[in-house]
Each structure stands twice: as C-alpha cells, then as structure tokens.
Amino acid sequence: MSKPIVAVVGRPNVGKSTLVNRLAVNRDAIVHESRGVTRDRSYHTTDWNGREFVLIDTGGIESAKSKDVFAPRIREQALAACDEADAIIFVVDGTVGVTDEDEEVARVVRKSGKPVFLVVNKIDDPARELESWNYYSLGVGEPRPISAGHGHGTGDLLDEVVAVLPDEEDEEGPADDALNVAIIGRPNVGKSSLANRLTKRNRSIVSDVAGTTRDAIDSIIEWKGTRIRLVDTAGMRKKNLVHEDVEYYSLVRGLEAMDRADVCILVVDASVGVTEQDQKLVGMAVDRGCALVVALNKWDLVTTEKQRDDVAATLAQRLSFAPWAPSVNMSALTGRATDKILEAAVKAAANHACQLKTSQLNALLTQIREGGHTVTDKGRRLKVHYGVQTGQRPPVLTFWCNAPDLVDDNYERFMENRLRQAFDLTGTPVRLKFRLREEGRR
Template sequence: MALPIVAVVGRPNVGKSTFVNRIAEADEAIVHEMRGVTRDRSYHEADWNGVHFTLVDTGGIEMGTEDAFQGSIRAQAFAATREADVIVFLVDGKTGINADDEEVARILRKSDKPIMLAVNKMDTPNSVDEMWEFYQLGLGDPWPLSSMHGNGTGDLLDALVDELKQLPEQDEDEPEQTINVAIIGRPNAGKSSLANCLIENDRSIVSDVAGTTRDAVDTTIEHEGRFYTIVDTAGLRRKSQIDEDVEYYGFVRAMRAIDRADVALLVIDASIGLTDQDQRVAGFAAERGCAMVIVLNKWDLIDGPDAKAEIREKIADRMTFVGYAPVISIQAITGKRVNRIWDAVDTAYANFSQGISTSKLNTWLQGIRDFGHTISQGKKILKIKYVTQTAVKPPQFTFFANHPEIVDDNYERYLENRLRDSFDLTGTPIKLKFKRKD
C-alpha cells in the first residue's frame, strides 16, 4: 500500500534533518551545522503507534537569497509540500521568527494540506510563555519540541498520525518487484542529469558545481510495466580528498546505496575520458557484488569515430575487472540514447538474479573435463567432480573437487571465462567457491 507522505520544511539550520532522523529512528539524513547541507529532498520511512508513513527531508528555504543552488533548493522544498499529505513547518525556538519564516508561512497558508507548526530547540518542557510569538505565523497552535533530545516529539506525532488516519485509503496495489538502480560515478560526471532524465522529473538538483548531491536520493518509478527505484548518489572521490565532514557523510550514504543496489549505473564523463577515479568507483561496486552498466555520458562532445573508438578501447583495456559490464553511450542533458539504458538494466538484472540448472552446469563441466585443462601442485592434480549454483544476486557457483586448495586465481579466471562463454552473464559479477569432495 502506498504510504502517506509527510514533508518537513523550514529555513536552514532549524533542525529538519535531526527531526527526520529522530522520527525515522535512523541516521540517514545528513546533519551538519553548515547551511545548505541538504539540497535535494530525501525520503525516509517511519512509523508511530503502528501508522507507517514517508518523511521527506528538504533543503533550507531562504526566500531572499540567490546563489548557485538556492533557487533549486526552494523549488525542491515546495515540490515536497505539493506531493505531501501533511506538512510539518519547523522553526527555531531559540532565534525566533525571521522574514523567511514569515514568507514561507504566507505561502503555506494558501495550501489546503494540514500544516503542523513545530517549534524546535525548545529544550525545556514547560516553555509555554515562549510560544506566543509563533502564533503570528497564522498556522494554528505551535508544537514545542526538541529534535535533539526528543522532548515534545511524541505529542506532535500523536497529532500527526491522527491527521494521517483521516486520509482516504491509498491504492493497495504494490509493485511485485522493484529493481534498485544506483547511479554512481565521480563528481560532476552527470549523474543527476541522468537521474532526472530517467525519472522525467527534476527531483535531483542539477548543477555544474562538483559535489551538488550529498544525500542519496531515492525515486521509485514505473517504466513499461516494471518498477525501478532510482538512487542518485553523491560523487565518489578517493577518501584522502574528502575534506569536509558533510562530504564524508555523503560518501557513506553513496556506499550504502551501492550496498542495496541490484544494478549500478557507472557514469563516466566521456569528454574527460576514463580516469583513475572512475576505476576506483567501479571497484567499489564490484567489491559489493552488484550488477553494472557503464554509461559514457557527454558522448556528443567527442569528435570523430577514432576518438570514440579510443575511449572504448581504453575502457576495455583498463576495466577488465568489470569486463562483464556493457558500455552504453548517451547524452544525459538532452536525453539522447538514454532509453537504451532500460534494456541494459533489465538484462543485467535478469542475469544477476538468474538460476542455472544443475544439469546444465554439469553438462558444461563435462566439456571442461573433455578439454583436459586442469592444474596440479606436486603430486596433486585437480579433478572437479560436480558443480551447482548456490546463490543468486549475484550468481554463485560451488565446485566440488578433490583438491580445492590448489585452485589459483588464473584457473578461477579460466572457469569464469568459460562460464560466460556458455551462459548469458552479461552485466553481472559471479562468485566461484571450491569445496572438497573425495
């Protein structure tokens, strides 16, 4: 059943992300004292007294400020209020009302949604005398609370779920299967542009300033009858180059997104070419065992077939450790050739989750035996007796042999290559295990 949505809005540094983390009982939203840390809107599941709902954390709204991001941050925040069933407007009880609070309140008063005015940073429970100022916002009775310590949050949540219970029942149809797709890559490769193109909705803020995306942002969409959760992640740099606490937390969120991904779309800026950073990011996904599609973005900026062939050859030579990943060229900013990604994701996911019957595997193994290629160590000669698939996502194959301890990396690669020659494993890593069978 689709969950009701609760949007949390307010100006910077009033404690929205701290509030979201406390209610969701998780540390998913990045919390930092620097303004502008939350830019995109991010979604978090929560429940109170058995009522489940989705919390939307938004960027801080500053009405009179224009910088590289503020216009988009405002748009993202107000987009959250439009899709929400209930709005929580968070203000700072220590600093009081300012012009931004008044302007946001003026806009929210035009909404027909239930609005709850929450006064944060009220660390003393009995602070009624400090509440009178907030009545002038014209949003009804304010709710004093402390997101940091939890004071007053229970009372607010009781009233919040009462509002949610009055909503009409949502459509109970649930997607049978959702493919988790993480868009990864180094900063400024075009990940958010690709996410927006796939989603057909400017959910992620697009900017040419590296490091725009800090939270991993999830969007579930339907495409030709299948459901996909698209996760736009922060750009991944090497750890030694992560010099801000906020960027470090963005790195952690991106790694978590890869951990739960079925398919990773590795976005490479073709106008710059393959870099060491691209290889490291591919390594992160390969270590975590998700399927992968390599996306060459900004392909139209490459002049001539020779230059394009050189880029593809470089990828083939330097990305052999993810040689199973198909390579697709696109232009995310215009949407050119982006539709090809859907088929690539479907193929990679199908292979990532497929099962190959034991009879087919052992027929294949007989061919390996007939070919006669094996390894030895001293008097030990490897004889593989039997093979079966023991896991999916990614596929794992267990070989039973007389001397599994003598299997080396070269022989593993040989077996993997022969498996890939015989079965369609495009887009997915595979794992090989060896066990003793006398």
C-alpha cells in the first residue's frame, strides 16, 4: 500500500473504533459498548490538510492470561498492524486511569520502534485537568487528552501524526481500478479461510466459532494482472436469528459490501449443501445486480457418490433462478481449486461489464422471429422489432416491440435463455426491458 499507515491500538473498550470513525470522518468501524467487538484489523483511508494516509483499526490487546478464546489471535492481528504501520496511536481510557492491560500494550508499542502517540480518550470536558504524571509511567511519551466521541483534541493529534509520516510512494496503479469481490455466506462456512488462502496471509481471524468475523475486511491482491479488492464479510444469518446489536451491525456491513461489489463469491459448506439462507443471499446479490460465483467449500469432506449427488441436487433446487452462476468444488483448508475461484470471478466480472454488439443482438432477434416463438392473446401478437444494450454491470438489454404488456415471465425466460446461448454471459445476471415502439415511427 503506497499511502502511509497509522495503527490505532489499545486494550479493549477504550474507544479505538470511535476514534477511527472520527478521524476517517465516517462510521465504517463497528462501535459498541461490549468488549472485544473489533477482532480483525480493518483499513480506513482518510486525509488531513491534504495529506492522505490509512488508519488501521485493531482489536483490543488483552493480557496473555485472558480467557477470551480470540485473545491470542486478536493480539496477532494488532501486532501485525504495528509492524505494518509508520506510526502508532496508543489509546487509553481517561475515566479509569492506567491499568495492567494498558501497561501490556505499552510494552508492545515500545518494542515496535515506531513513533507512538499516547492519547487519553473520553476526556469529554476540555477544561478538565489531566493527571499527566499517571500516564507518563507507560513510558511512551507525552499523554494527549482527547474525546473521540466529541472530537476535542483530534485536530491537534492529526497535526502531530501527519508531521512524522513518510512521503507517499508512487502508486503502482489507480486504486479505483480494482475489481470489487465480496466473499459472502452463512456463518462458519469458511469465508475467512478462503480470504486468507487467496491473499496468502492471515488477514482474517479463523476459528470454529460461528460469527468470528464482524467487520467487512478489505484486502488488495493481484491475480494475473488484475487488481482485486477482496472483502471478507461477516456470516449472514436469518434476520429473526440476529439478536445481538454487534451482529446486526455486521449484517449491515456485509450488505454494504454487496452493494459495492462487482462480483459476489457465495461460500457454501459442501458437507451441508445449499441451504435456504444461501438461497436468500444469492437473491440479495442478484437483486443488487452483482455477478456471482458459488464456492462449494470443504469439498474434501464430500467423500461418497451419494454426498456429491446430494450437493448437486441442493444446488440445482435452491439456485434454480440463477443457473448461470458457475460453481467450483474447492477446499480453503487444503488450497484445492482456490485459483479456479479467482478465474471464475474475473470471467464473471468481464461478462458483467460486457457490451454486446447491436448488429449481433438484432441478428439473434431475426432468428427468433423466423422461429415463430412469440406471445398471442385475443388476436394480438407480440412482435419484437429490434433491441440494443442500454446498460452494463449488469447488462441491460432494451427491446422495442408493438405490445410490451404481452410479455410474460415465460417469454422473458425464453429470451434470456436464447441470449445466453448466443452470448457468453456466464456468471452475470441480465436485465431485460420491453418498450413500446409506435407504428409509423423509426
């Protein structure tokens, strides 16, 4: 990443994500009063006085004695952020003073050798005198009182941070040209394992506990000359099963990732098959106009012919409305066929952005007319005169005809099937529109 990087670290529940949202001027980081809401490290681009840099929001670093099953891996993610960063913002809670966990974090940031800015958060009253001597004991420099919630002191903090950042390196290519790929699916089907396998690093925490991932985690990779922004999303359950506020925010982040995506990779647990919730997630992706690839993960657990037939049956039954979506049998654990996932995603994206030639489209219409397939009702007969592509991502095809009201679902399916036979539209939905062409007008 060419922009300078600033890591925001501290123990749990000191306001790191609130500070990240304040500095990045958005609400991308999930904020909640519970401990341990943030687990993976998440990246947020911001700028101050014309200087762009990247903030890394990290999970709370706890002591080695913590009973939280995620604590060791959250710590690893925070340490990775410190190693990657050019500067570190160390956040402590000004309402409780210095704790043993703060001293543990201080030992970590001192070892980094990076510029460290100690901020004492939750000082909501600027006139309140800070007992600075208490925080000097952490050995990381001068404490700075701020309020991430109200914004007090954050401007002065940013002035100091950008002053120590290195010059921005030349970018290898424009950041916005990356292909946006969202990895979606139910909880615990292997989304984070697949993301880690594709990025070739432990970018997301992986565990057997459902709901491990909470934020949508972005990673930039390059595959055969194509820049890809992979977004690992939190597992999406049925809405009536979402009881915790944190899980609700995770669901919202996942839906936002789908809104931005060019391609969605639906990860399915092949040992279970395609479920009703998988079906609903595909419906969400199609409604948003995303290209789609189905990753049948944990294929190494499918060992019998009957299991393979059962998976194929659920795939055909549940996703009958999207037969154009390619599926790949793979295993994120062993790495089997993970390259084929990217190949299918890139091809789906190309078809998603394709531009069909008007001459070829109308040649197909001529064949359909000659074949005689149409719709009639009470002496009226549908005549499709000509068509043109009027949109991309996904392809939108508009047909001018004499009676659009005669077009029914069966005829639309017929037209889509003929289009897919004539053109390679694998992996992308297609939108068809029928408009009235007045007789006597070209």
